[in-house]
Every structure is written in C-alpha cells, then in structure tokens.
Amino acid sequence: MPLVAKLLILSIAAQALLTVAILVLMGRERVPRVMSGEIPMADIAVERTAYPLRARLLSNSFDNQFQLPVLFYVAALLALLLGGVTWLEVVAAWLFVALRYVHAIIHVTTNHVLRRFTVYSAGLAVLVILWLMVLFRVFLT
Template identity: 55%
Template structure:
C-alpha cells in the first residue's frame, strides 16, 4: 500500500476503529465472565442494570459504549469520503481521529483520569468536525 492509495489507508483506519470496539468488547468479556463464574457478581444483580458490577467493569463497559457515539459519525464520514474518493487530508484526519479514540479508550480503562480522557475526546471531536466540514465543502464544490 502506497501513499498514492488513500482509499486503502482510509479503509485501514476504519478497520482500526472497528478493531478498537471489538478489542474493548473482548476485554470486557475477560472482566465479566470470570467474575460471574467465581460468584463475585450474581447474574440476578446484573440482569437488568449495571449497578451490580464493580468499578473496573464500568470503566471497560463505558469505554466500549463510547465506541458507538463519535465513531458512528466517523464511519458515516469515512463512507462518504470513500464515495467521493478520499483525499490525503481526509485520510490524515481519519487516522488522527482513530488515534484519539485509542487514547480515550486507554485512559478510560486504566486510571480513568477525567481531564486526560476529556482532552482525548475533545481532540477527536474537533478532528471529526474538521472532517465533516471538509466533506461538506467537497459536496458543495461538486454541485
């Protein structure tokens, strides 16, 4: 894959973002299943709400849930960029967004430092806004 193939680089960013969600789900399973199997958490206590889980599970669960917020807009934008034929600028924005999501998730499942977590979230949000603005400009220019 060369730099002259922005579509492949964009697809790789999409796959990396998807891998983050799947990796967090796997990690969540490595927390939940042993706790239930050891009897530390009763199924009846978690069947309808999350209050029965300890803090570590909540952190991982929240990190996983976050992969269905801003990343949804990323996936839509990436699909539009693929339709238009992605520019190098869009590929760079996409990868920077994905990196921000990995940082956000890492902070979430480790020390959960709210300021650092918010900084990563906000950086991703700004990148996503620029990404969408770029796509909007491309659409208007194509009309």
C-alpha cells in the first residue's frame, strides 16, 4: 500500500480517535453523577439540561463529530477506493482533522462561539476542497 494511502487512513483514524476521546470524557462527566444519584435518570431521559455545563459542552461536541466528519469519512474512503491517493488529498485530510481537533478544544473549553465558528468554517472549506479533488479524479481522469 502506498505511503499516501496509509497517511490518509491515519487521518481517518485520528478523526475517529477524537470522537472516542470526547465520548470517554463525556462519560467521565456524566456517569458518576447519575450513578451517585446526583442527577436522577428521569432528569436526563429526554434532555441534557440537568447535566452541568462541561458535560453538556462535551455532549454537543460529541454530536458535532457526526456532522461534517461523516462527509470527511466518505470522501476519504472514496479517495482510497479510487486508488492513486494524492498528496494534496492527504494534506487536505490532515488539515481537516487538525481543524476538527481545534474546534473540539474550543467547544469544550472556552466555547467562544465566533472562534469556534471560524474554525468550523475553515474545516468546511477544506472539506469542500477535498471533495472537489476526489470528484475531479472521478470525472476528469
């Protein structure tokens, strides 16, 4: 398998790792509170407002990992399926993943909405570029 394909697979794994890490952190915030009775199960059965802010931020960040990243996974897997992954695709993939990490860090710390939106928008732009590169290979080569 060519190095570029391996690097693209590693970017997929890095994005999946981010999702799992947020899930673990969220569980560490939520589970002890429910198990101790601090938060009754009935209070969280339908909505998350009973959780403290940090748990809600982690939950929102976790949910966010199933939005743009899903489109990333599809583009990356399609690039691998087509074969001949390019260095530009690998760079775009890693840049997208790096922006997702920054976005998640902002989301679960300061939650500065303007900064978070700026990073989110940059990630979206990189994702669009990745998709255009993949589509270019599908239809023009």
